Amino acid sequence: MSGTSRGRSRAADNGRVAWLPTLFKGRPRQRRDLCWQQRQAQAPELWLVIVDASASTRRYQALAQAKGLLASLFDQAYRQRARLALLTASGGKPQWQRHGLKASAALQPWLQALGAGGGTPLLAALEEARHWLHARGKRLPHEVQRCLVLTDGRLKPWQPVQPLPCTTLLVDIERAAVRVGRARQLAEQLQADYRHIEQFSVLD
Numbered sequence: 281m282s283g284t285s286r287g288r289s290r291a292a293d294n295g296r297v298a299w300l301p302t303l304f305k306g307r308p309r310q311r312r313d314l315c316w317q318q319r320q321a322q323a324p325e326l327w328l329v330i331v332d333a334s335a336s337t338r339r340y341q342a343l344a345q346a347k348g349l350l351a352s353l354f355d356q357a358y359r360q361r362a363r364l365a366l367l368t369a370s371g372g373k374p375q376w377q378r379h380g381l382k383a384s385a386a387l388q389p390w391l392q393a394l395g396a397g398g399g400t401p402l403l404a405a406l407e408e409a410r411h412w413l414h415a416r417g418k419r420l421p422h423e424v425q426r427c428l429v430l431t432d433g434r435l436k437p438w439q440p441v442q443p444l445p446c447t448t449l450l451v452d453i454e455r456a457a458v459r460v461g462r463a464r465q466l467a468e469q470l471q472a473d474y475r476h477i478e479q480f481s482v483l484d
Contacts, residue, residue: 325362325424326380326416328446329353330409332431332453333370334400339432340455343396345477346430349451350391353428357383363423365412367405369431371398374405380416400435406444406470413445429472433463441469448472451480 329350337343357364364387366377377390406429413425425446432454450472452463467474 323424324420324422325360325426326365326420327353327357327362328365328367328409328413328425328427330367330369330402330405330427330429330431331394332400332402332429333368333394333396334402334434335370335397336400336434337432337453338396342432342453342455343394345455346451346453347391347394349430349477349480351388354383354387354391358385367409368394369400369402369405370396372401374401374408402431402435403438403441406441410442410444417445427472429470430477431463431466433466434460435462435466441466443469443471450474452476 331346331350333343337346354364356362362383363380364378364383365380368375368377378387409427413427416423417425427444427446427448429448429450430453431450433452434454448470450463450467450470452467452474454460454463455477464474
């Protein structure tokens with residue numbers, strides 16, 4: 281997720297789009313707005329990924345499409361030698377899958393096996409992630425933290441949530457014909473950039 285000028289200058293036609301740093305800059309309107317995957321990040325980075333895998337994300341293959349995005353993200357993290365933390369929100373409580381480990385090919389089998397079911401403990405996951413990021417930031421002050429949240433936003437009414445202590449991108453994976461639109465509301469409370477997953481196919 282580095283987005284440096286050096287990285288942006290390497291916009292080769294046969295490269296792969298680095299969608300997260302691209303969308304952190306705003307929706308791309310022309311090819312020069314794209315960021316491209318690099319072999320190595322310019323600074324130590326941690327990418328925290330929070331995945332809503334509740335039962336509602338089975339609808340319209342929402343989670344399946346999100347897994348395609350995650351596969352690309354994991355590949356990018358491996359190439360840039362970024363560390364990954366993975367937190368899933370399903371069932372009764374959030375579950376940590378990785379705690380800031382280097383990305384590796386071992387993530388792909390886990391991703392393929394990821395399924396949806398149960399409740400939506402996403403708010404608990406966000407709160408747990410906020411405390412974890414604060415503690416890690418104190419131990420590793422030079423590490424660049426970024427967070428990606430994937431959710432369909434289908435939550436029961438909730439109290440306002442606090443922003444995470446790092447740049448955050450919320451990707452709305454709701455794909456129903458009639459959309460509730462709560463993911464956008466959650467992004468506003470988190471002070472996160474909001475994108476719908478359909479935007480990731482633009483110019484790819």
